[in-house]
Amino acid sequence: MSNIATVAAPERPAVSAALRRRISYAAQAVTGYVFLAPSLLVFAVFIFYPLIKSIYLGFYVSNPFGNGQVYVGADQYRRVLSSDQFHTALVTTALFALYTVVGGVVLGLLLALLANARLKGIFIFRTIFSSTIATSVAVASLMWILLFNPSIGVLNWALSLLHVARINWLTSPHWALFSVSIATIWLQLGFNTIVLLAGLQGIPDELYESARVDGARPLRQFFTITLPMLSPTLFFVIVIASIRAFESFGQIDLLTQGGPNNATFTLVYAIYRNAFFNFGATGVASAQAVVLFVIILLFTAIQFGVAERKVFYG
Amino acid sequence: MKHRFGVFTLAAALLAVACSSNNNKNSNNAAATKPPSAASSTQAAAPRPAGASPTAANASPTGTPRPTVAAAPGAVKISFWHAFSGTNGDALNALVDKYNSSQQKVHVDAVFQGSYDDDINKLRQALQTKTTPDLVQIYDIGTRFMVDSKAVTPMQTFVDKDKFDLSTFEPNVLGYYKVGTTLYSMPWATSNPILYYNKDMFKAAGLDPDKPPKTFEEVADAAKKLTKGDVKGIALPIDDWYMEQSLATQGAYFADPTNGRGDKPADKAAFNGPEGVAFLTWWANMVKDGTAANLGRNSSDTKAAFFAGKIAMVVDSTAALRQVIDSTQGKFQVGTTFYPRPANNPKAAGTIIGGNSLWIMKDHPQAEQDAAWDFIKWLMQPEQMAFFHVSTGYYPPNKAAYDVQADKDWLAKYPQFQTAIDQLHASPLNQATQGGLVGVFVQARQDNQSAIESVFAGQATPQQALDKAAGTVTGEIQQYNQAVGH
Numbered sequence: 001m002s003n004i005a006t007v008a009a010p011e012r013p014a015v016s017a018a019l020r021r022r023i024s025y026a027a028q029a030v031t032g033y034v035f036l037a038p039s040l041l042v043f044a045v046f047i048f049y050p051l052i053k054s055i056y057l058g059f060y061v062s063n064p065f066g067n068g069q070v071y072v073g074a075d076q077y078r079r080v081l082s083s084d085q086f087h088t089a090l091v092t093t094a095l096f097a098l099y100t101v102v103g104g105v106v107l108g109l110l111l112a113l114l115a116n117a118r119l120k121g122i123f124i125f126r127t128i129f130s131s132t133i134a135t136s137v138a139v140a141s142l143m144w145i146l147l148f149n150p151s152i153g154v155l156n157w158a159l160s161l162l163h164v165a166r167i168n169w170l171t172s173p174h175w176a177l178f179s180v181s182i183a184t185i186w187l188q189l190g191f192n193t194i195v196l197l198a199g200l201q202g203i204p205d206e207l208y209e210s211a212r213v214d215g216a217r218p219l220r221q222f223f224t225i226t227l228p229m230l231s232p233t234l235f236f237v238i239v240i241a242s243i244r245a246f247e248s249f250g251q252i253d254l255l256t257q258g259g260p261n262n263a264t265f266t267l268v269y270a271i272y273r274n275a276f277f278n279f280g281a282t283g284v285a286s287a288q289a290v291v292l293f294v295i296i297l298l299f300t301a302i303q304f305g306v307a308e309r310k311v312f313y314g
Numbered sequence: 315m316k317h318r319f320g321v322f323t324l325a326a327a328l329l330a331v332a333c334s335s336n337n338n339k340n341s342n343n344a345a346a347t348k349p350p351s352a353a354s355s356t357q358a359a360a361p362r363p364a365g366a367s368p369t370a371a372n373a374s375p376t377g378t379p380r381p382t383v384a385a386a387p388g389a390v391k392i393s394f395w396h397a398f399s400g401t402n403g404d405a406l407n408a409l410v411d412k413y414n415s416s417q418q419k420v421h422v423d424a425v426f427q428g429s430y431d432d433d434i435n436k437l438r439q440a441l442q443t444k445t446t447p448d449l450v451q452i453y454d455i456g457t458r459f460m461v462d463s464k465a466v467t468p469m470q471t472f473v474d475k476d477k478f479d480l481s482t483f484e485p486n487v488l489g490y491y492k493v494g495t496t497l498y499s500m501p502w503a504t505s506n507p508i509l510y511y512n513k514d515m516f517k518a519a520g521l522d523p524d525k526p527p528k529t530f531e532e533v534a535d536a537a538k539k540l541t542k543g544d545v546k547g548i549a550l551p552i553d554d555w556y557m558e559q560s561l562a563t564q565g566a567y568f569a570d571p572t573n574g575r576g577d578k579p580a581d582k583a584a585f586n587g588p589e590g591v592a593f594l595t596w597w598a599n600m601v602k603d604g605t606a607a608n609l610g611r612n613s614s615d616t617k618a619a620f621f622a623g624k625i626a627m628v629v630d631s632t633a634a635l636r637q638v639i640d641s642t643q644g645k646f647q648v649g650t651t652f653y654p655r656p657a658n659n660p661k662a663a664g665t666i667i668g669g670n671s672l673w674i675m676k677d678h679p680q681a682e683q684d685a686a687w688d689f690i691k692w693l694m695q696p697e698q699m700a701f702f703h704v705s706t707g708y709y710p711p712n713k714a715a716y717d718v719q720a721d722k723d724w725l726a727k728y729p730q731f732q733t734a735i736d737q738l739h740a741s742p743l744n745q746a747t748q749g750g751l752v753g754v755f756v757q758a759r760q761d762n763q764s765a766i767e768s769v770f771a772g773q774a775t776p777q778q779a780l781d782k783a784a785g786t787v788t789g790e791i792q793q794y795n796q797a798v799g800h
Binding site for chain 2 (some may be wrong): 063064065145149150151152160168170171172173174256257259260261262273276277278279280
């Protein structure tokens with residue numbers, strides 16, 4: 001890259017070294033932006049523009065036909081933040097995130113540890129464990145609808161063999177969020193397992209060898225070697241899983257439509273309902289979307305700020 | 315250093331992910347996955363078009379013509395948005411193909427837009443971008459919204475201009491789609507709810523399969539006798555449509571004053587009266603004592619359980635009849651009867667017209683509007699009506715269809731199709747059976763379905779749940795009225 005700078009000012013000894021360095025930096029920056037341009041363009045069209053438009057629409061109230069907009073300013077945000085719908089949706093979303101992140105990461109780690117064993121044919125298990133990564137939300141949801149079906153589903157059939165009372169997985173407000181979480185965990189397990197397995201395989205064998213020489217048992221090895229060495233990967237998986245939880249839509253829409261009695265009415269689902277079903281609530285939906293954006297942004301920042309200090313980068 | 319860089323790109327990626335959530339609401343694509351629609355949309359039995367391609371949204375007003383029949387040169391091309399898939403979608407496409415090949419002047423492009431809800435939402439978006447179709451099929455409860463949009467040419471205009479004969483049409487059906495004295499849209503696929511029952515199970519339980527239960531009490535009693543092991547007596551999908559229908563069969567209003575059918579638009583929910591409570595109490599008691607299965611909101615789930623012999627009776631739209639006949643062929647005998655109602659029922663009560671109607675959008679050249687009208691007139695001919703009747707289960711708005719031989723033969727072979735027709739003819743035309751006319755029906759249904767679910771979960775009594783929902787819906791109606799200047 002420095003040769004660009006030398007082309008720009010080849011035979012001018014009068015130019016000071018400091019200026020040269022500045023030109024060199026500028027040229028480097030220009031080159032960098034040229035390389036970034038395609039992705040910036042894509043981001044601008046598909047992300048920055050809708051984001052700005054959402055913020056803008058959040059200040060307006062429109063009629064049921066989507067026109068005749070009236071400016072209401074920050075009032076809309078104040079109303080959204082103080083509404084019952086927003087509060088219950090926020091609690092539901094937080095619970096959903098808690099279930100799916102904890103469940104998904106713990107199970108993913110367990111599967112990754114199993115898949116890390118040195119056995120003949122282990123690749124078969126690795127493929128099985130990670131297979132859900134290739135399953136779309138729609139397909140997975142249709143599958144779980146059948147499994148959860150109270151009268152013809154496999155889960156209740158299995159319970160009946162154990163003489164346990166049937167569970168209304170998706171139609172009971174007490175179970176629905178839990179059931180949707182199970183489907184979500186299953187869906188994310190493949191990704192979590194692959195990433196954690198890759199992390200496990202990056203840990204040098206010598207560490208375990210010397211630990212064994214020192215007489216450390218497997219449990220001790222796990223807590224003093226595996227976990228610290230895996231912490232960057234775990235951190236990554238937790239961040240991604242949290243954000244996915246906040247954004248989950250397909251499985252909620254297909255399994256419960258936010259019901260029963262709003263038990264699975266998450267923030268994203270509230271946005272969807274307001275934008276497409278509550279004629280005239282486009283502004284409310286926009287404001288909620290902006291709030292969700294800020295929440296995810298803050299959440300991500302906190303995770304980077306706090307969790308990163310505890311991460312052992314080796 | 316390497317890690318730092320990694321973390322930075324990760325942060326950028328996360329930011330992108332976070333931002334993209336805001337994306338959803340502006341694009342129609344978010345509506346690609348959809349909630350199941352009203353009971354009146356029983357055609358949604360086929361898996362919903364999850365993840366439909368973005369281009370299939372409202373990118374193009376005309377959509378892609380199906381390749382079966384090519385347009386004649388010089389033909390007026392019109393686009394037709396609809397919400398029919400599965401059995402009912404096949405029947406619609408067959409009719410469109412037949413029309414296209416029967417003449418050279420007009421070519422209809424039928425475009426499937428997803429559920430009824432998707433369909434009206436896409437139209438709402440199209441109104442803003444001025445990319446509406448020429449002709450659109452909209453569900454019953456979208457009527458108030460469509461009229462208020464002021465974006466349609468009332469069907470009455472074409473009827474008057476052409477002196478189109480409506481004398482053979484069902485008065486109740488015309489009554490539903492008339493606002494004031496103006497017929498705004500042409501009724502096409504019309505339905506009402508009926509009770510389907512498994513005759514074999516009736517016999518096994520010692521019940522007379524030729525004397526099906528009719529009242530709330532009789533149905534509850536039969537459900538108790540039919541419940542055995544993992545087989546339940548009855549199931550209804552959790553769909554507000556059934557409550558709306560029950561209000562009408564008890565002569566009560568969904569909204570005040572007079573269901574919004576009088577001089578003044580509705581400004582208050584009224585479904586929390588004794589009639590709504592009676593219906594919900596009947597249903598909830600059966601769920602509570604385990605004689606009714608709670609299978610959620612999707613009618614495809616209740617039907618699947620019925621087909622599998624896990625429930626003996628199911629309430630569904632008559633529009634599901636052809637699918638029910640086809641799916642139970644060789645398995646068991648299916649009977650149909652009137653929608654259940656209380657024993658001490660007032661005479662002046664009956665079911666509401668369900669289903670959908672056809673609307674002509676006004677922001678199109680006269681030639682296209684006339685072409686759409688030509689297609690509608692063709693669809694209303696007895697022959698087409700009869701074909702659609704036997705292919706789906708929707709009864710024909712035009713009574714002349716019953717004179718067609720094919721229809722007569724079909725009714726003789728499958729007398730189950732007679733139930734909906736008899737039920738329609740047993741319903742007087744009044745403001746209760748005309749059904750509620752409110753602009754916020756889509757939201758109202760969601761609110762009521764939550765109310766029903768809260769009763770089943772033991773979180774509220776029927777009266778408490780309906781009072782709470784009525785409060786919410788009243789607020790929504792008033793907000794809507796204010797916005798459209800009622």
